Amino acid sequence: MNSETLFSNIKKKKSYLCIGLDSAIEKIPSCLSTSKRVVFDFNKEIVDATAQYAVAYKPNLAFYESRGVKGWSELELTVDYIKSNHPDIFLIADAKRGDIGNTSAMYAKAFFETMKFDAVTVAPYMGKDSVQPFLSFTDKYVIILALTSNQSAADFQYFSSKKNKPLFSEVIDVSKKWGNKDNTMYVVGATKASMLALIRQQIPDHFLLVPGIGVQGGDLNEVSEYGINKQCGLLINASRSVIFAGNQKDFAVKAAEEAKNIQSEMEKILTIKGLL
Amino acid sequence: MNSETLFSNIKKKKSYLCIGLDSAIEKIPSCLSTSKRVVFDFNKEIVDATAQYAVAYKPNLAFYESRGVKGWSELELTVDYIKSNHPDIFLIADAKRGDIGNTSAMYAKAFFETMKFDAVTVAPYMGKDSVQPFLSFTDKYVIILALTSNQSAADFQYFSSKKNKPLFSEVIDVSKKWGNKDNTMYVVGATKASMLALIRQQIPDHFLLVPGIGVQGGDLNEVSEYGINKQCGLLINASRSVIFAGNQKDFAVKAAEEAKNIQSEMEKILTIKGLL
Numbered sequence: 249m250n251s252e253t254l255f256s257n258i259k260k261k262k263s264y265l266c267i268g269l270d271s272a273i274e275k276i277p278s279c280l281s282t283s284k285r286v287v288f289d290f291n292k293e294i295v296d297a298t299a300q301y302a303v304a305y306k307p308n309l310a311f312y313e314s315r316g317v318k319g320w321s322e323l324e325l326t327v328d329y330i331k332s333n334h335p336d337i338f339l340i341a342d343a344k345r346g347d348i349g350n351t352s353a354m355y356a357k358a359f360f361e362t363m364k365f366d367a368v369t370v371a372p373y374m375g376k377d378s379v380q381p382f383l384s385f386t387d388k389y390v391i392i393l394a395l396t397s398n399q400s401a402a403d404f405q406y407f408s409s410k411k412n413k414p415l416f417s418e419v420i421d422v423s424k425k426w427g428n429k430d431n432t433m434y435v436v437g438a439t440k441a442s443m444l445a446l447i448r449q450q451i452p453d454h455f456l457l458v459p460g461i462g463v464q465g466g467d468l469n470e471v472s473e474y475g476i477n478k479q480c481g482l483l484i485n486a487s488r489s490v491i492f493a494g495n496q497k498d499f500a501v502k503a504a505e506e507a508k509n510i511q512s513e514m515e516k517i518l519t520i521k522g523l524l
Numbered sequence: 525m526n527s528e529t530l531f532s533n534i535k536k537k538k539s540y541l542c543i544g545l546d547s548a549i550e551k552i553p554s555c556l557s558t559s560k561r562v563v564f565d566f567n568k569e570i571v572d573a574t575a576q577y578a579v580a581y582k583p584n585l586a587f588y589e590s591r592g593v594k595g596w597s598e599l600e601l602t603v604d605y606i607k608s609n610h611p612d613i614f615l616i617a618d619a620k621r622g623d624i625g626n627t628s629a630m631y632a633k634a635f636f637e638t639m640k641f642d643a644v645t646v647a648p649y650m651g652k653d654s655v656q657p658f659l660s661f662t663d664k665y666v667i668i669l670a671l672t673s674n675q676s677a678a679d680f681q682y683f684s685s686k687k688n689k690p691l692f693s694e695v696i697d698v699s700k701k702w703g704n705k706d707n708t709m710y711v712v713g714a715t716k717a718s719m720l721a722l723i724r725q726q727i728p729d730h731f732l733l734v735p736g737i738g739v740q741g742g743d744l745n746e747v748s749e750y751g752i753n754k755q756c757g758l759l760i761n762a763s764r765s766v767i768f769a770g771n772q773k774d775f776a777v778k779a780a781e782e783a784k785n786i787q788s789e790m791e792k793i794l795t796i797k798g799l800l
Contacts, residue, residue: 270627310623310630316638320596346647347586347620348674351546354586362592371622371647373669375676393649398624400651407694410686418683 397437673713
């Protein structure tokens, strides 16, 4: 998928919502507890109920790996299900990988060939050769961590040069030359909305993946005000606030209501911005 | 395992060799090709043949994930086999994870509970709360990327502050306060031996995991000269040069010869340094 197709899907669904499948097994409604594939069954119901309101899903790898082979197996089922039944969905592996070249090539193979993800999140600490193997795949995206939504993001991401340039800004300036807006996106936390205007000056055309809406406290309107570009250019992620909106038999209905609420807000914003 | 036990194993084996299980399936000798668990069988033979010369093994997660569920399953078999049959081995998940707190906690669970690794490598870009969940486990280590061995390490790890302090140095100074020498190590590439003297001033007591010996061109004597401390303080990794030393039926014998060569060099160095 490239940015044009993604923007087309955003216009079709009037939404730039990404739903994070942080499907912690201990939080899954007890009505599913007799299932042998409880996480997959949960994801399937959540996706089927919410896909009309979302353009992207983002399984968080840690929640699958924590269960070992069983978790990895249910991740693969989830990926296959979404790709087969909702082919317009942009599917992100939130994996935060990154290693020397020959190793990153193996991670790229894991997420783009063995599993059919459209994108994978990557930590930039090891530089260009840790990112480049992901860029050699056609119609796939690498999503580079720039400014994250956690409290300790400030520990190193604001580490500043002689010219008062923070590390996250250096990461963007250097890495934007490795690829282009059709194979590179950036993670920018919603809790740092005031920084978005600065980041948009550096990368006016790239898509940004914005976590931190919902439980983490980010503000949709503020992020959209600073972050939207002419192709929308935003994928705003909500995880727990959507997928665990309910914990009874109607959990998927509750998730859909929450997703629809966010989609409605997004539709208003897209209309005001003249993008629909 | 803590630093005292690790040093005791180093003295017993007269070795501070870590063998990287970068077990790329396409490089595994064809004599194993009829096996249903080719990577596990390869790892088992390599480990049994080389364990007398090594104190640590380091499966590189990418090479397992690239094969999906099957690869993950053979990784678990490998971990179980090593822990059951070679209980003195220090077992490192070279995973380079790191995410917001609740997600890092899930990664810690994956590597320290679901699998019984002793340590996991972590990228520091997201700061303290991405590392801390790994530190809450007793007798386990987090191994933080400081200065890596790849060419592009310079892209961001040398990004310098007003006072000419490079990022990798800031990462060490800040993160060494989060834990101690019994739960934290650092990755320092062997290709940057000249930097080891500086790093040793910052963290005289911590163990360093040093990749880059062998195929990547690092020098064992030079690294040891700058890096050894009173508990040895080094785990020097060799991967491809050991595990793929042979590609015929005697591949494990060839791997053992290569491991023994490195161990012999290490024994000389430990003797000169007065640590045996």
